[in-house]
Amino acid sequence: MLTFEVNRAEARQYCWPQREPIDYSLLGLYCDTALELTKMEMAEDSWQILHDILDNCKSNEFCMKIFVHALYANPKRSSEELCKLCKALQQVSDNSMNNIAKKMLKFTYSDLPxxxxxxxxxxxxxxxxxxxxxxxxxxxxxxxxxxxxxxxxxxxxxxxxxxxxxxxxxxxxxxxxxxxxxxxxxxxxxQVHGFITKIARKHGILGKRLSHHLARYFSIFNHLRLHSSDRIDKFFSKLFEESSRVSLIKVLDLEGCQFFGGKNQHYLKDICSKMLLLKYLSLRGTNLTKLPSEINNLRELEILDIRQTNVPAPATVHVILLKSKRF
Structure with a gap:
């Protein structure tokens, strides 16, 4: 705080006529915001710890923004909690923005339900x-x-x-x-994606068996073995050659996939005959033109999305999904 006052005094000397210098520093902006968010929840002398935390962000706006948003979500932070964060930031060995960002993300992540x-x-x-x-x-x-x-x-x-x-x-x-x-x-x-990817792998949500670029199509606990060279359309062309692991899939999100036309119209029939535990099926934005009668095999299906397809409304009359919640 002493450095701040010295700099402010020097800046005042350059102002003519004499007036307070205009301060546009990010640190000052985020300090003011943090104080405004916590003034009703924290002791008056706690402003210094807020300033020190933001100062340790090294003027990186991402880190400061994460901290202030964490205060907005939960302004009832104890001095002990904030001191612990400040100490963790000060102990970052190389002061790299990446490591400081990780500390700040861990702070806001830790008190989530x-x-x-x-x-x-x-x-x-x-x-x-x-x-x-x-x-x-x-x-x-x-x-x-x-x-x-x-x-x-x-x-x-x-x-x-x-x-x-x-x-x-x-x-x-x-x-x-x-x-x-x-x-x-x-x-x-x-930065957030890198942070959560590491945690997701540790908790088994992002499996090592499934290539990352294919993961979004399937449920998280599917035990599939697909490599980076595999393509989603090739997977469905060999659906009946797959092992029983396919039958355990609960989520299939094929939004935007354009492989249901021509000779591949049987793909959806294969899905409805093989993946009987599906709860979520999105065909939104695909080149689908009709729903096969086998769609009723999906007795566990809760969500079916066929928006932005060429399936005519009358073609849905025969669809009977007893557990449907959203169609």
Missing amino acids: KDYKLCLMYLAIFPRRQPIRRSTLIGRWVVEGLVTKEDWESTVRHANQCFDVLVTRWLVYPADTSSTGQVKSCVIGD
């Missing part, structure tokens, strides 16, 4: 910087059992709350927002 942590780790299966629809995440979190409540409506509501918390903490970034201000899709930044 357990199911919110699982939902965040789940995002590691998606490519970084690629927009992910809110509705896609909510549906997949629910059918994967990452969030559970007493009924479907309560579970979906809880999953939506989780999504909003991740946005509030700046762990995911808004990509598209509705006219009412609701975030409709989000993006995972590079």
Whole structure:
């Protein structure tokens, strides 16, 4: 704080007429924001620890933003907790931004509820910087059992709350927002993606058997063995050659895949005959033109998405899915 006052005094000498210098420092901006968020929750002498934490961010706005968003989500932080964070930042050996960012991400991650942590780790299966629809995440979190409540409506509501918390903490970034201000899709930044990928591998959510670029198509605990050279359309061309592991898949997200036309129209029939435990099936944006009668084999299916396809509305009349929650 002494350095700050000295610099301010020197700056005042250059002002004419005499006035307070204009201060646009990021450190000052985020300090003011942190103080505003915590002034009703913390002791008056706690401002120094907030300043020291932000100062240890070395003017890296990502780190400062993560910290301030963590305070916004939970302003009732104890002095002990903040001192521990400050000490951890000071002990970063090489002061690299990457290591400081990891400490700050660990800080905001650590006090998330357990199911919110699982939902965040789940995002590691998606490519970084690629927009992910809110509705896609909510549906997949629910059918994967990452969030559970007493009924479907309560579970979906809880999953939506989780999504909003991740946005509030700046762990995911808004990509598209509705006219009412609701975030409709989000993006995972590079630093957060790297952070959660490491944790997801440790907890077995991102399996070593499944190539990362194929992971988003399937449920997280599927035990499939697919290599980086494998293509998703080739997988379905050999579906009946696959082992019984295929029958355990609960989530199949084929949004945007264009391999259901011509001679490949049997792919969906094969899916409906082989993957009988499916709870989530997205065919959104594919070149699908009809639904086979075998679709009714999917007796566990809770979510079926055929938006942005050429399947005519009358073709859905014969679809009878007893556990359907969203169609």
